[in-house]
Amino acid sequence: MERTFAIIKPDAFAAGSAGKILARIYQEGFKVVGLKKLFLSKREAEGFYHVHRERPFFGELTDFMSSGGCIAMVLEADVAVKKWRDLMGATNPGEAAEGTLRKEFGASIGENAVHGSDAPETAAFEISYFFAGLELL
Numbered sequence: 001m002e003r004t005f006a007i008i009k010p011d012a013f014a015a016g017s018a019g020k021i022l023a024r025i026y027q028e029g030f031k032v033v034g035l036k037k038l039f040l041s042k043r044e045a046e047g048f049y050h051v052h053r054e055r056p057f058f059g060e061l062t063d064f065m066s067s068g069g070c071i072a073m074v075l076e077a078d079v080a081v082k083k084w085r086d087l088m089g090a091t092n093p094g095e096a097a098e099g100t101l102r103k104e105f106g107a108s109i110g111e112n113a114v115h116g117s118d119a120p121e122t123a124a125f126e127i128s129y130f131f132a133g134l135e136l137l
Contacts, residue, residue: 003033004080005117005126010068012113017105018071021114024101025075028087034074034127034136042066048129057110064110072130081123084116 006025008018025032040048045062052058077083089100093112096103106112117123127136 001031001076001078002080002120002123003074003076003127004084004120004123005115005130006073006075006084007115008071008073009111009113009115010064010070011107011111012105013069013071015105017113021101021105022071024087025073028083029077030080030084031076032073033076034131035071036130036135037069037071038130039069040066048126060110074127074131074136081117081120085118088114088116 008021012018012021022032042062045065046053046058049058049061049065052061075084087101089096089102089106091102091112092109093102093106094109096106101114102112105114117126
């Protein structure tokens with residue numbers, strides 16, 4: 001079993017889509033081993049997305065991620081990183097495949113409903129950024 005990190009972003013949370021997204025997560029066979037609702041500060045969002053600090057979209061991304069509530073999760077499944085990324089779909093909802101979360105719930109490349117780790121190493125960092133070991137079931 002592998003673990004990955006996921007976020008239901010502020011746009012999907014504000015739209016009331018969190019329950020539908022969680023239902024899909026369970027339907028697709030993931031085990032949720034960590035879950036918390038939170039409101040990121042700008043500084044926390046900057047720390048989380050530090051790898052994008054030099055990118056032109058960094059300010060917009062961190063403003064968005066600190067604009068409202070979100071749900072952080074640790075998901076477990078066989079090949080969880082790939083499985084979650086496949087379920088999320090392409091970053092741009094307009095290019096995402098039918099049946100993916102971003103196609104159904106995303107509005108734009110910047111407000112695309114969900115986040116997921118891109119590799120097991122990234123997942124390890126992202127999980128530890130939000131969860132202490134005792135918080136994971």
